[in-house]
Structures are given as C-alpha cells and as structure tokens.
Amino acid sequence: xxxxxxxxxxxxxxxxxxxxxxxxxxxxxxxxxxxxxxxxxxxxxxxxxxxxxxxxxxxxxxxxxxxxxxxxxxxxxxxxxxxxxxxxxxxxxxxxxxxxxxxxxxxxxxxxxxxxxxxxxxxxxxxxxxxxxxxxxxxxxxxxxxxxxxxxxxxxxxxxxxxxxxxxxxxxxxxxxxxxxxxxxxxxxxxxxxxxxxxxxxxxxxxxxxxxxxxxxxxxxxxxxxxxxxxxxxxxxxxxxxxxxxxxxxxxxxxxxxxxxxxxxxxxxxxxxxxxxxxxxxxxxxxxxxxxxxxxxxxxxxxxxxxxxxxxxxxxxxxxxxxxxxxxxxxxxxxxxxxxxxxxxxxxxxxxxxxxxxxxxxxxxxxxxxxxxxxxxxxxxxxxxxxxxxxxxxxxxxxxxxxxxxxxxxxxxxxxxxxxxxxxxxxxxxxxxxxxxxxxxxxxxxxxxxxxxxxxxxxxxxxxxxxxxxxxxxx
Numbered sequence: 001x002x003x004x005x006x007x008x009x010x011x012x013x014x015x016x017x018x019x020x021x022x023x024x025x026x027x028x029x030x031x032x033x034x035x036x037x038x039x040x041x042x043x044x045x046x047x048x049x050x051x052x053x054x055x056x057x058x059x060x061x062x063x064x065x066x067x068x069x070x071x072x073x074x075x076x077x078x079x080x081x082x083x084x085x086x087x088x089x090x091x092x093x094x095x096x097x098x099x100x101x102x103x104x105x106x107x108x109x110x111x112x113x114x115x116x117x118x119x120x121x122x123x124x125x126x127x128x129x130x131x132x133x134x135x136x137x138x139x140x141x142x143x144x145x146x147x148x149x150x151x152x153x154x155x156x157x158x159x160x161x162x163x164x165x166x167x168x169x170x171x172x173x174x175x176x177x178x179x180x181x182x183x184x185x186x187x188x189x190x191x192x193x194x195x196x197x198x199x200x201x202x203x204x205x206x207x208x209x210x211x212x213x214x215x216x217x218x219x220x221x222x223x224x225x226x227x228x229x230x231x232x233x234x235x236x237x238x239x240x241x242x243x244x245x246x247x248x249x250x251x252x253x254x255x256x257x258x259x260x261x262x263x264x265x266x267x268x269x270x271x272x273x274x275x276x277x278x279x280x281x282x283x284x285x286x287x288x289x290x291x292x293x294x295x296x297x298x299x300x301x302x303x304x305x306x307x308x309x310x311x312x313x314x315x316x317x318x319x320x321x322x323x324x325x326x327x328x329x330x331x332x333x334x335x336x337x338x339x340x341x342x343x344x345x346x347x348x349x350x351x352x353x354x355x356x357x358x359x360x361x362x363x364x365x366x367x368x369x370x371x372x373x374x375x376x377x378x379x380x381x382x383x384x385x386x387x388x389x390x391x392x393x394x395x396x397x398x399x400x401x402x403x404x405x406x407x408x409x410x411x412x413x414x415x416x417x418x419x420x421x422x423x424x425x426x427x428x429x430x431x432x433x434x435x436x437x438x439x440x441x442x443x444x445x446x447x448x449x450x451x452x453x454x455x456x457x458x459x460x461x462x463x464x465x466x467x468x469x470x471x472x473x474x475x
Contacts, residue, residue: 039271042332053301067236087418090260093343113457119337124378249336261418
C-alpha cells in the first residue's frame with residue numbers, strides 16, 4: 001500500500017460476508033441450554049463463595065448485595081448490546097470481530113487486544129486458585145505437596161513452579177481441543193452440580209442467619225477509605241464486575257451455535273438473570289450469618305461461615321465443589337479465549353497458523369497457544385497484580401459494544417432481522433456511559449496496567465499485524 005494509505009488502513013471496515021464465509025466452516029453444535037451452562041460456568045465461578053465476603057468486609061458491608069445489583073444492571077445493559085450484535089453477526093471473536101466491521105481494523109484489534117488480557121489473566125488466576133484449593137483439599141487428607149511445585153515462582157518461599165495449576169490448564173486445553181459437543185456435556189453436569197451446592201449453601205445458611213448482622217444495611221462511609229456508603233457500594237461493584245466476562249465468552253463462541261439469532265440473546269440474558277440471582281442469594285446469606293467484618297482477609301468465607309455455624313459436612317462439600325466450579329470456569333474461559341485467538345489468526349493479525357481448523361473443524365492451534373500462555377503466566381509468574389487487567393478489559397469491551405450498536409443500526413448490508421435491544425438509542429448510550437463510569441472508578445493500578453497493555457498492543461499492530469493483515473494487501 002502507498003504512503004498515503006498508511007493511516008487509511010487503520011479504518012478499513014471488514015465485509016461481514018467475509019467472516020460469514022470463514023466462520024461457516026465451524027460446526028454449529030450448541031443450543032440454548034449448552035450456552036447458558038457455559039455462561040453460568042464462567043460467570044458463577046468459585047468466586048461466588050469468596051467475593052461476597054471479601055467485598056462486604058472491604059467495601060460495602062451487607063450492602064454488598066447492592067454492589068452485585070449495580071454490577072448486574074450495568075452488565076445487563078451491555079448484555080443487551082451484546083445480544084443484538086451476536087444475533088446480527090454470529091461470528092467468532094465477539095466484539096473484536098464486530099468492531100472490525102463497524103469501526104475498522106485498528107479499533108477492532110485494540111478492543112480484541114484488551115479482551116485478550118481478560119482471557120489470559122483470568123485463566124492464569126483461576127488455575128492458580130484451583131491449585132490452591134486442590135492442595136488444601138489433599139492436605140486435609142494428609143498429603144503435603146512439596147513447596148517447590150506448589151506455587152508460582154517466589155525465591156522467598158522456595159516455590160519454583162505451580163504444577164497443579166499447569167496440569168489443570170493442560171487438562172482443560174485437551175478437553176476443548178477434543179470438540180465442543182463433549183465439552184458442552186461435561187460443562188452441563190459440572191454446572192448442575194455447582195448450582196445444586198450453591199442452593200444447599202443458601203438453604204443451610206438461612207438457618208443460621210441473624211437479622212442484626214444486616215444492620216445497618218449500608219454502613220456509614222469511613223473518610224479516607226473506600227469503605228461504606230454509596231462510594232463503598234460502587235467500589236464493590238467495580239471489584240465484582242469481572243465475573244461478567246462470561247458474556248464475552250458466549251459471544252466469542254456464537255459461530256458454533258445453532259440458530260444464533262434466537263439462541264444468543266436467550267443465552268446471554270438467561271446467564272445474566274440466573275447468575276445475578278445466585279450472587280445475591282449467597283451474599284445475603286453470608287452477611288446474615290456473621291458480621292461482615294469477620295470475613296476480612298478470609299479466602300474461603302462461605303466454608304468458614306458454615307463450619308462456625310456447625311455445618312462441617314456442608315462446608316467440606318462446598319470446598320470440594322469449589323474445585324469443580326473453578327474447572328467449569330476454566331473450560332468457559334478456554335473456549336472463549338481460543339475463539340478470540342482463532343479470529344486473530346483468521347484475519348492474519350497473528351500468524352495464520354492460529355486461524356487454521358483441524359480435520360474436525362476445530363481451532364486446535366489457538367487452543368494450545370492459549371493453554372501455553374496461561375501455563376506460563378499462572379504457573380511461573382505471580383499474577384495477583386495482573387488481576388486488575390480483567391475488569392478493565394471487560395469494561396472497554398462493553399463500552400465499544402454499546403456504542404457500536406448505534407452504528408450497527410445504520411448498516412444496510414447486515415441481516416438485522418433478529419433481536420434488537422429496546423429503547424434505542426437511550427439504552428446503548430446509557431450502557432456505554434455506565435461502563436465508562438465504572439472503568440474510570442477502577443483503582444490506579446488497573447488503569448496504569450491497561451494503558452501499558454494497550455500501548456503494547458498498538459506497537460504490535462504497527463510492527464506486525466498491520467503488515468500481515470488481509471487489508472494490507474488490498475489495492
């Protein structure tokens with residue numbers, strides 16, 4: 001391309017038919033039930049047993065329930081935008097692909113790069129948490145895992161490699177590489193078991209609730225801190241928001257869905273409603289059982305509360321199911337993330353090998369790349385600080401999808417006969433502004449890390465993706 005076309009390429013919009021032709025090779029084998037199961041498997045991870053207690057102690061007190069409601073309302077607005085896009089353009093890559101069609105190549109790449117941070121960091125974090133829970137479980141049976149293979153690299157503690165976190169990721173990668181039909185069956189059963197134990201926790205925990213623990217429902221704000229009042233509620237909402245990454249996972253997989261125009265909106269909205277009700281139920285019971293201050297620094301508040309209330313068997317069952325729940329979450333993240341990597345390769349933004357399908361029409365190369373990156377991050381490097389990237393990436397994706405709906409409505413070359421979000425254009429504008437407000441309210445570490453990650457992504461685009469992109473060679 002000539003010099004005058006250098007910046008012009010940034011805004012070249014992909015023809016949606018190109019994606020329809022390429023992604024048409026993926027097998028549509030998933031229905032509404034399977035998609036909701038994968039959505040719940042990702043959204044309602046083991047965090048449902050930890051986040052309510054931690055956020056209550058550090059930010060909102062009993063009003064942690066409102067933190068989940070606020071996060072759900074903001075996520076819900078964006079979920080409606082996602083539903084409209086997924087119905088109109090059921091292609092792999094979710095908001096990365098949509099932004100390529102609506103805004104152009106550079107915007108699509110940057111929002112895709114932001115989402116990539118979500119997936120790789122979330123995989124690393126969840127695999128590390130799974131490893132810690134697993135070691136705690138086998139430790140209760142009398143087996144001591146050697147320190148050298150028990151955690152990520154840390155000279156002060158003597159740990160070199162998180163073996164069990166790596167094995168969990170490799171196992172999930174193997175399952176996903178075998179095919180979506182088998183994954184869907186396994187995910188269905190894992191989610192059924194997880195939801196059953198959540199309901200058992202709620203039923204048993206209700207017998208130990210003391211109403212006075214909910215008073216005052218909204219604790220007074222402590223000056224100079226992030227605790228209490230509506231400030232604490234909003235800070236709590238920004239902390240729990242990363243759970244709703246599950247929407248992007250569903251959308252990233254929409255090319256493998258049967259009757260996507262009807263299935264995708266049902267799956268996305270169904271996941272939101274079910275997951276939010278479960279979060280609110282657990283948060284309400286947890287803060288009612290003991291004063292929220294008791295959960296400060298507690299990594300397993302739900303199991304602790306049950307043990308303190310004398311329900312030891314249920315507490316142990318909950319700890320075991322947390323392992324199952326995290327495994328289900330890893331499956332969902334691996335599926336969504338690998339489809340994003342596949343879409344990068346499909347468009348030559350990454351090497352083309354990652355956009356290839358195997359003999360079973362599966363993006364196996366993309367699966368194994370994501371597995372390897374997850375193992376390196378989660379099993380070798382400490383990733384606690386990187387956790388901030390997850391919420392930031394999700395919120396950027398939600399802003400772009402919400403604004404994108406306004407431009408989508410103007411496109412006459414896209415079959416838009418399926419789902420449309422109501423109260424247009426008020427709801428998409430409200431969705432974009434609310435996600436942007438939550439993005440701005442994230443802590444400084446999260447904002448600095450995301451800015452650094454986006455700069456790295458822009459550099460990668462300039463020095464690799466732009467020159468290899470299918471648009472670079474167009475005359």
